[in-house]
Amino acid sequence: MKVSIIGTTGYGGVELLRILNQHPVFQIHSIHSTRGEIPIWEEYPHLYGILNERIQVIDFDQIGEESDLVFLATPSGVSRKLVKELANKDVKIIDLSGDHRLQNSLDYSQWYKLEPAEDVVVDQAVYGLSEWNEHDIESASLIANPGCYATAALLGLGPVAKEELIEPDTIIIDGKSGTSGAGKSLTKGSLYAEVNENFKIYKVNEHQHTPEIEQQLRSWNKHTKPITFSTHLLPITRGIMTTIYARLKTNWSTEQLLELYRETYNKHPFIRIRPLGNFPAVKEVAGSNYCDIGLHVDERTGRVTIVSVIDNLMKGAAGQAVQNANILYGLDQTSGLDFMPLYP
Numbered sequence: 244m245k246v247s248i249i250g251t252t253g254y255g256g257v258e259l260l261r262i263l264n265q266h267p268v269f270q271i272h273s274i275h276s277t278r279g280e281i282p283i284w285e286e287y288p289h290l291y292g293i294l295n296e297r298i299q300v301i302d303f304d305q306i307g308e309e310s311d312l313v314f315l316a317t318p319s320g321v322s323r324k325l326v327k328e329l330a331n332k333d334v335k336i337i338d339l340s341g342d343h344r345l346q347n348s349l350d351y352s353q354w355y356k357l358e359p360a361e362d363v364v365v366d367q368a369v370y371g372l373s374e375w376n377e378h379d380i381e382s383a384s385l386i387a388n389p390g391c392y393a394t395a396a397l398l399g400l401g402p403v404a405k406e407e408l409i410e411p412d413t414i415i416i417d418g419k420s421g422t423s424g425a426g427k428s429l430t431k432g433s434l435y436a437e438v439n440e441n442f443k444i445y446k447v448n449e450h451q452h453t454p455e456i457e458q459q460l461r462s463w464n465k466h467t468k469p470i471t472f473s474t475h476l477l478p479i480t481r482g483i484m485t486t487i488y489a490r491l492k493t494n495w496s497t498e499q500l501l502e503l504y505r506e507t508y509n510k511h512p513f514i515r516i517r518p519l520g521n522f523p524a525v526k527e528v529a530g531s532n533y534c535d536i537g538l539h540v541d542e543r544t545g546r547v548t549i550v551s552v553i554d555n556l557m558k559g560a561a562g563q564a565v566q567n568a569n570i571l572y573g574l575d576q577t578s579g580l581d582f583m584p585l586y587p
């Protein structure tokens with residue numbers, strides 16, 4: 244199966260290369276950038292002697308004729324234009340950006356402050372939250388890969404939201420991300436002196452993943468109310484932790500909820516539910532496609548605290564994109580993704 248990657252020079256793109264280079268079925272056919280033709284190792288010297296591919300200019304006709312599947316690891320606002328160019332070609336597309344995730348174009352304009360993709364294209368797109376949307380992903384031609392924070396939050400909330408065990412107006416999600424989540428382009432906020440030994444909140448009540456999380460929560464429970472969602476920048480390279488708080492409708496013990504989570508995710512190899520009293524740390528999933536979840540019910544307040552961690556570049560981006568590609572082509576979901584986390 245031949246694949247092309249557009250946006251290869253970014254962090255999501257180079258993570259796709261790391262996975263696809265050892266994938267048993269997908270073969271990297273072409274890699275693209277707007278920067279012209281250079282060997283990939285000149286941009287990423289850690290690939291020297293491993294990948295000899297040259298980055299190519301983007302030729303949509305050639306991609307359409309030669310590849311079966313295209314990954315777009317490009318910014319929101321760019322992906323929608325690339326999807327339009329590829330619309331009449333015989334290729335499946337997995338878009339890592341936010342351009343095709345939101346069914347309501349007004350939500351997109353409001354939260355991304357960009358021009359939305361056409362409704363007719365968004366209508367075709369399948370939201371690629373692998374563990375919850377497998378059936379639709381199998382037959383998709385365009386997959387909107389979820390946002391990194393949205394993935395961690397939704398995998399953590401899924402079982403209690405779907406079973407309607409929590410009061411829908413009490414959800415608070417506290418997200419923290421490493422700096423690779425912001426991509427490779429230079430911004431003042433990502434400078435070493437700004438991030439090192441620091442911890443900042445950003446985009447307060449304005450984060451673009453808010454409507455994405457609410458949209459999926461609504462598909463589980465139509466009584467969903469607006470959430471409170473905060474994002475913080477951690478002085479680490481990879482990793483996201485979301486700490487989620489919500490009030491339970493009835494008295495569930497921690498052990499009962501853990502049993503529900505184990506049952507819900509029992510056929511899903513990338514979700515690891517931690518035992519009673521154990522909570523995951525971001526480093527425990529680094530470099531892997533795992534999402535680890537721990538939880539505890541506070542009997543004093545009637546609230547549950549759910550902690551979920553992922554590697555933003557893996558389960559939060561390239562890893563989930565390849566997992567979705569595996570589903571799309573009927574492969575084992577773990578194909579090419581069977582990495583143990585990197586520790587210490």
Ligand SMILES: NC(=O)C1=CN([C@@H]2O[C@H](COP(=O)(O)OP(=O)(O)OC[C@H]3O[C@@H](n4cnc5c(N)ncnc54)[C@H](OP(=O)(O)O)[C@@H]3O)[C@@H](O)[C@H]2O)C=CC1
Nearest residue numbers: 250252253254255276277316317318339340424426427560
């Ligand atoms: N980083 C993360 O953890 C996550 C990222 N995402 C999403 O994945 C996508 C990629 O993110 P990330 O890799 O971090 O971003 P980067 O900023 O690191 O890379 C983006 C890439 O897009 C390419 N690009 C920029 N403009 C254009 C254009 N007009 N046409 C074609 N290519 C273009 C650039 O390549 P060049 O300049 O060489 O053309 C660049 O390599 C984004 O939409 C992001 O929101 C989603 C989840 C997590």
Ligand SMILES: CC(=O)N[C@@H](CCC(=O)OP(=O)(O)O)C(=O)O
Nearest residue numbers: 319340341390391420424425451
């Ligand atoms: C640390 C950091 O800055 N993270 C980025 C994640 C961006 C992203 O993944 O954007 P889309 O999924 O919406 O395309 C942010 O919070 O905006």
